[in-house]
Amino acid sequence: MPESALVHLSPAWRRPLHVARATAIALALAAMALPLYARFAQHEENRHEIDKLEDTWRNALLTSNMKAMDALLADDYMAITASGTLQTRDETLDSMRAGRVHFTLLDITDRKVRFYGSTAVVTSQANIQATTPDGPVNGHYWYTRVYARNAQGEWKIVSFEASRVREPGPHKHSELH
Numbered sequence: 001m002p003e004s005a006l007v008h009l010s011p012a013w014r015r016p017l018h019v020a021r022a023t024a025i026a027l028a029l030a031a032m033a034l035p036l037y038a039r040f041a042q043h044e045e046n047r048h049e050i051d052k053l054e055d056t057w058r059n060a061l062l063t064s065n066m067k068a069m070d071a072l073l074a075d076d077y078m079a080i081t082a083s084g085t086l087q088t089r090d091e092t093l094d095s096m097r098a099g100r101v102h103f104t105l106l107d108i109t110d111r112k113v114r115f116y117g118s119t120a121v122v123t124s125q126a127n128i129q130a131t132t133p134d135g136p137v138n139g140h141y142w143y144t145r146v147y148a149r150n151a152q153g154e155w156k157i158v159s160f161e162a163s164r165v166r167e168p169g170p171h172k173h174s175e176l177h
Helices: 003-007 012-062 066-072 089-098
Strands: 073-080 087-088 104-114 119-132 133-149 156-164
Touching: 003 073, 012 066, 012 104, 012 119, 012 156, 066 073, 066 089, 073 089, 087 089
Parallel strands: 073 156
Antiparallel strands: 073 087, 104 119, 119 133, 133 156
């Protein structure tokens, strides 16, 4: 019905047309919002899953749980330790199996999880107390862990890096910035 014809209709006839138009608009908006909600729900589900995996990783380090750590690490996992050494998956598991590092404290704070498609990047701060063959290690560190979703749909840790948190104050000029 042309818009000019609506002018000649009584208000009682115009009301159902406005209701029908408003209903159509509401349905169209709901249809557009559904994919946004689905993406949000998937993001929240992924975030929850990564949070659980982070807790599993922490507990595996504290209890030297080889089975849990083995399940977490991807085949091509690579780590850069706080001492600056590179470790493969096998080297990490061998070190854990041999008990070279024993954590007595691993408090995680400031965890942030970001997603990039099928990749999750986790940054956090950790207060640690551990013993190593070189002696005790204590302090605050920044950690970055990268997860990738594999072909089976499982999240696996593919990369890890730890860096000591710099204390405020003067630093040597030889330090990299």
